[in-house]
Amino acid sequence: EKGTYPHYMLKEIDEQPLVMRKIIQNYQDGEGALEIDSDIVKAMKDADRIYIIAAGTSYHAGLVGKQFIEKLAKIPVEVHISSEFGYNMPLLSEKPLFIFISQSGETADSRQVLVQVKEMGYKALTITNVPGSTLSREADYTLLLHAGPEIAVASTKAYTAQLAVLAILAEVTARGIGHEVDFDLVQELGIVATAMEALCDDKEEFESIAREYLTVTRNAFFIGRGIDFYVGLEGALKLKEISYIQAEGFAGGELKHGTIALIEEGTPVIALATQEFVNLSIRGNVKEVVARGANPCIISMSGLETDEDRFVIPEVHSLLTPLISVIPLQLISYYAALHRDCDVDKPRNLAKSVTVE
Ligand code: F6R
Numbered sequence: 001e002k003g004t005y006p007h008y009m010l011k012e013i014d015e016q017p018l019v020m021r022k023i024i025q026n027y028q029d030g031e032g033a034l035e036i037d038s039d040i041v042k043a044m045k046d047a048d049r050i051y052i053i054a055a056g057t058s059y060h061a062g063l064v065g066k067q068f069i070e071k072l073a074k075i076p077v078e079v080h081i082s083s084e085f086g087y088n089m090p091l092l093s094e095k096p097l098f099i100f101i102s103q104s105g106e107t108a109d110s111r112q113v114l115v116q117v118k119e120m121g122y123k124a125l126t127i128t129n130v131p132g133s134t135l136s137r138e139a140d141y142t143l144l145l146h147a148g149p150e151i152a153v154a155s156t157k158a159y160t161a162q163l164a165v166l167a168i169l170a171e172v173t174a175r176g177i178g179h180e181v182d183f184d185l186v187q188e189l190g191i192v193a194t195a196m197e198a199l200c201d202d203k204e205e206f207e208s209i210a211r212e213y214l215t216v217t218r219n220a221f222f223i224g225r226g227i228d229f230y231v232g233l234e235g236a237l238k239l240k241e242i243s244y245i246q247a248e249g250f251a252g253g254e255l256k257h258g259t260i261a262l263i264e265e266g267t268p269v270i271a272l273a274t275q276e277f278v279n280l281s282i283r284g285n286v287k288e289v290v291a292r293g294a295n296p297c298i299i300s301m302s303g304l305e306t307d308e309d310r311f312v313i314p315e316v317h318s319l320l321t322p323l324i325s326v327i328p329l330q331l332i333s334y335y336a337a338l339h340r341d342c343d344v345d346k347p348r349n350l351a352k353s354v355t356v357e
Helices: 008-014 016-026 038-046 056-073 108-119 134-138 157-177 185-200 203-214 227-243 252-257 276-290 321-339
Strands: 049-054 077-081 096-102 123-128 141-144 219-224 246-251 268-273 295-301 311-313
Touching: 008 016, 008 321, 016 157, 016 185, 038 096, 038 123, 038 141, 038 157, 049 056, 049 108, 056 077, 056 096, 056 157, 056 227, 096 108, 108 123, 108 134, 123 134, 123 157, 141 157, 157 185, 157 321, 185 321, 203 268, 203 295, 203 311, 203 321, 219 227, 219 252, 219 276, 227 246, 227 268, 227 321, 246 252, 252 276, 268 276, 268 321, 276 295, 295 321, 311 321
Parallel strands: 049 077, 049 096, 096 123, 123 141, 219 246, 219 268, 268 295, 295 311
Antiparallel strands: none
């Protein structure tokens, strides 16, 4: 039930800190260390390459998950859109492991790939919010998101839950292989939960950003580099699906190769700047669009901020920033949709789970 909330989406955004804490609890052993079923860790260790298959928001979580797994466990990862993979399968490695990410566990495009790779004799792990869902039953292994039912069509808490579970999977696999992990993920996810709370308490700020940048515009761009780019893709999808504003996420450096032609006087450009090693270069990209008239909204992280930033998120571990930086984007999309009189929880043309090809 949505209780006192006007929309499920807002309730589900607010639930994210709690979901983080539930995930930490559910994946801890008696001593407080993170733990994953040993068969899953073995399947990860045995793989020479991991193929993540997903659609929509879950695909965007997969892109960040690739960074987690490659940086911590040092296993190469490819991320594929399920509807493309089935018809256009890449050359596979010798010992692939397939990871399906699906909130509902029912997405037909993803299931089709699962059936194919099972027929080929490969192992599959499903990361889902729904125990007993089709993708969970048909895979060899399942990891649950523990996010509680997600009712709003626009996925919010499932995305951050997917990121947290992928981070845990990467960390436990890394330790299983014997790679040193130089931070305490339990502690860092706790810091993430606290930062999420602070952002959820700042709704007025995001409402005012939505009012200022998105009330009348036809389009909007999200830019970032590295994992900020992937979060930008998710921010653009959120905005498109519930506010019907044409929105696109771009890699900061790619703009000048064509997309910058779309920048006009007043075009909103939301830039994420949470990564120290690309802080200067993304700010350079913001200057490029401002010179063409864009209305920039820089969202940076504490420690990396400058006077020109519109919002500064609390500092969290540099790998985990997507768990935090997405929350302003979820809330900005929510308020933009509200201001434009859109049906936030049930946008036109969309269904919560897409069970047709
Ligand atoms: C976006 C959204 C969709 C889903 C996609 C995959 O907010 O909800 O893009 O992420 O349809 O759904 P699942 O994760 O259930 O496979």
